[in-house]
Amino acid sequence: MKKYVCSICGYVYDPAKGDPDGGIAKGTAFEDLPADWVCPVCSASKDEFAPE
Amino acid sequence: MQNVYSAVKITENVYWVGAIDWGIRDFHGYTTPAGSTYNAYLIMADDVTLIDTVKAPFKDEMLSRIRSVIDPTKIKYIISNHAEMDHSGCLAEVIDLIKPDKVFASAIGVKTLKELYHDHHEIIAVKDGETLSLGNMNLTFMETRMIHWPDSMFTYLAEEELLFSQDAFGMHLATLERFDDELSQHTLEYEAATYYANIVLPYSAIVLKTLEKVAATGWKIKIIAPDHGPIWRKNLGWIIELYKKWAAQKPVNKAVVLYATMWHSTEKMACAISESLAEAGVKTSLLSMNHFHRSQAAYEVLEAGALVVGTSTLNNNILPQMADTMTYLKGLKPANLIGAAFGSFGWSGEGVRDLEAILKEMKVEIAASALSIRNAPNKGALEMCQELGKTIAAELKNKLASS
Numbered sequence: 001m002k003k004y005v006c007s008i009c010g011y012v013y014d015p016a017k018g019d020p021d022g023g024i025a026k027g028t029a030f031e032d033l034p035a036d037w038v039c040p041v042c043s044a045s046k047d048e049f050a051p052e
Numbered sequence: 053m054q055n056v057y058s059a060v061k062i063t064e065n066v067y068w069v070g071a072i073d074w075g076i077r078d079f080h081g082y083t084t085p086a087g088s089t090y091n092a093y094l095i096m097a098d099d100v101t102l103i104d105t106v107k108a109p110f111k112d113e114m115l116s117r118i119r120s121v122i123d124p125t126k127i128k129y130i131i132s133n134h135a136e137m138d139h140s141g142c143l144a145e146v147i148d149l150i151k152p153d154k155v156f157a158s159a160i161g162v163k164t165l166k167e168l169y170h171d172h173h174e175i176i177a178v179k180d181g182e183t184l185s186l187g188n189m190n191l192t193f194m195e196t197r198m199i200h201w202p203d204s205m206f207t208y209l210a211e212e213e214l215l216f217s218q219d220a221f222g223m224h225l226a227t228l229e230r231f232d233d234e235l236s237q238h239t240l241e242y243e244a245a246t247y248y249a250n251i252v253l254p255y256s257a258i259v260l261k262t263l264e265k266v267a268a269t270g271w272k273i274k275i276i277a278p279d280h281g282p283i284w285r286k287n288l289g290w291i292i293e294l295y296k297k298w299a300a301q302k303p304v305n306k307a308v309v310l311y312a313t314m315w316h317s318t319e320k321m322a323c324a325i326s327e328s329l330a331e332a333g334v335k336t337s338l339l340s341m342n343h344f345h346r347s348q349a350a351y352e353v354l355e356a357g358a359l360v361v362g363t364s365t366l367n368n369n370i371l372p373q374m375a376d377t378m379t380y381l382k383g384l385k386p387a388n389l390i391g392a393a394f395g396s397f398g399w400s401g402e403g404v405r406d407l408e409a410i411l412k413e414m415k416v417e418i419a420a421s422a423l424s425i426r427n428a429p430n431k432g433a434l435e436m437c438q439e440l441g442k443t444i445a446a447e448l449k450n451k452l453a454s455s
Contacts, residue, residue, distance in 0.1 A: 004201065008197075041257070042198055
């Protein structure tokens with residue numbers, strides 16, 4: 001599964017780690033994140049992310 | 053006309069050429085009773101370089117300070133470490149006046165400056181880790197995204213062992229003293245903490261990573277030159293340790309009680325809770341948001357373990373002073389807090405429930421049931437307030453023991 005990077009703040013979404021604070025379990029692919037998921041660092045929306 | 057503004061020499065080849073804003077009191081919602089400075093720096097290298105500019109109305113003050121050292125048209129490069137308007141507001145005008153060869157910013161800085169000023173000037177993007185030769189000296193750039201804007205970057209001048217840190221390590225303090233060792237430690241700590249709480253706190257996790265990133269470069273740093281407030285030349289280790297402490301957000305044995313009141317009933321409850329917390333050995337700060345400003349609340353919460361909040365119910369809602377405070381605090385993302393809500397009401401009492409909901413949204417761990425009292429608290433109600441204080445104190449003690 002691919003890592004995705006936030007174009008605003010540089011945060012990297014790693015599917016292996018998920019986003020525990022945002023309620024996203026380990027092993028969740030970026031594509032499977034809910035549409036309203038936001039960057040845990042700068043709160044940018046999903047469409048601000050690009051594959052790393 | 054006589055020029056009253058002079059540059060201040062920082063090192064052999066670097067000068068402070070910023071501006072002092074004695075009158076500013078509102079920084080996008082952060083009250084700055086001591087004013088501020090907008091720091092810009094002139095590097096007298098073979099290729100003369102200006103680091104950052106100042107807020108638009110202060111352009112002439114900056115240019116006067118530059119003129120006390122050199123004709124501003126001799127400046128070859130301008131570096132924009134931070135695109136926010138207090139450091140870039142006069143950038144386009146300054147470019148027109150001094151016609152530098154090149155202007156640099158981070159990649160996001162270039163984009164942000166374009167979107168702010170819709171200006172025709174070319175700004176060149178520098179990469180993280182990239183260096184720029186000034187002839188006899190060298191600059192290295194480091195992206196510091198989200199400290200505190202996406203565009204933010206540090207610039208390091210190796211030959212002078214000087215780090216230009218833009219807003220990091222800054223403070224809003226208008227003074228004629230330019231260096232940390234000319235100010236009292238108390239003033240430095242209070243103003244730096246207030247600045248951290250109101251500006252940097254939401255990005256604490258990134259602060260820790262950035263401090264590690266700077267340490268890993270092996271840069272020797274003798275001076276930290278921020279974009280606001282004094283230049284650090286003595287207490288560098290101290291301020292870096294304070295940043296580590298504030299960023300870690302470890303809970304401490306301190307409670308902050310914030311409230312707003314209509315006819316003093318919620319106030320009586322707040323006093324009973326605070327006295328009880330203090331009696332149980334918890335350092336307690338009590339702030340009436342009818343009188344205090346939200347930025348003071350942010351300062352108090354920076355180093356705390358418990359946040360207890362109270363409101364009357366007004367028109368089925370929380371009081372506007374508490375809505376203001378809670379909106380502001382929520383955005384600052386203080387971490388690792390326990391808390392509770394309380395307040396008095398006349399007939400419907402939604403305020404306390406709504407306040408508790410905000411605490412939960414802030415990820416404050418609810419340590420005691422919300423306490424809602426109809427009209428003025430009687431003896432029994434005040435005893436319940438004292439109990440709430442005791443419960444919070446006990447929960448905080450448990451939390452500190454296990455952390």
